[in-house]
Amino acid sequence: MPRRTWSSRLLDVSAVLVPGIGRVRAQKEPFARSWASANRLALASGRPLWVALGDSMTQGIGAHDVDGGWVPRLNARLGRPFAVLNLSASGARIQDVLDAQLPHLPEAPTLVTVLVGANDMLTPSRRRDVPARFATLLERLPPGRSVVATLPQGNAEARAVNALLDEAGAHGRIEVADMRGPALGPLRGSLASDWFHPNDVGYESIAGIFEGPVRACLARRARD
Template sequence: MSRREIEVADRTWSGRALDLASVVLPGVRRVRAQKIPFARAWSEANQEALVSGKSLWVALGDSMTQGIGARTVSGGWVPRLDARLGDRFAVVNLSMSGARIADVLDDQLPRMLALTPALVTVLVGANDMLTPARRRGVEKRFIDLLDRLPAGRSVVATLPHGNAAADTVNALLDTAGARGRIQVADMRGPALGPLRGSLADDWFHPNDVGYARIAGIFEGPVRAATSFRVGD
């Protein structure tokens, strides 16, 4: 079986597993039902952002940047952080539920090329950690991602997962951060706080409490990347 066939089979298996879980577990079904309305809400908000005349913040990533699991779209970490910053940006959220690093590279980054963002945030990789097949090649894809992000204006989250692939990616991010190419939003260790009370009904995505914590993790690095002082 070729690598492409393995990836297709892996994606198909994962999709079927989630479909089955959504039937058996009401919490999974409730959270999955947010995908279309949240994506539609962001699409409409993006159109408004592009004609706002404000500095652009482009958010890249997966369902966590969509805010899936929060009670409403505004409960996700991106709107929460935007409010903390005083709504200084017009947010263009190019994230997509289920996205992996390859989706950011192949779809989201090319769409960003037509823009000139003052800030870029990246929170992706959880879907790449789900199986050994998905972890294959993660280091190379993250190297490509870092090479293509605008230097000095990008904030990238580390992976909280405790495996060798995540450790390798996090080392790459630490090195890029030390060189000043990116700011690092560190989600390792105790940064995300206790899981109890911070997960949505599917026990995978954050809820409002979890997203508030993620907004807090990103705030310092975002202010550093945009020359804002914490407390401004």
């Protein structure tokens, strides 16, 4: 039986004290099963592939259902041109994207999005080496077809990651979905009942943040 971590035990206690935490956590397995089924259909569809990498926010945890997350919302805004291969996982950190998600990236996807880092920001020990890990992630993404979100936190590690993203964006390797400052809008009314994940309102905001960079990425590819 796998060893329980201190953070997982703390979440168990918190779920008792704050019922909303338990309700949101209960979405993890059904959402993962839903995406796994959708992924099989996406790979067999022959349609242009959008590969979504990241953590529970790319799974859509906190939304009313799996279609309420930012990925389905943005695909709808774009006219549903993509079959979505969602390789994200709840609880994922940057190293998990490197080790468990990128190795499954299909050859020449039309679009790749990355929204990860929130779980790396939770404690000082987790933040250690985050810029170096993110630099490795950027090196492994397909250039010219990737959109990567900045980190909204204001600590030194987040600022260092965002500087890497700005540089990669300036050189045309990626498009940047900027979640800094007021981009996400007010927290009030945009969080799920666990007070951590977005709700439908929050995911609509994230879809809006990604829409412009995704359209720019697709337009650049069409010109090239």
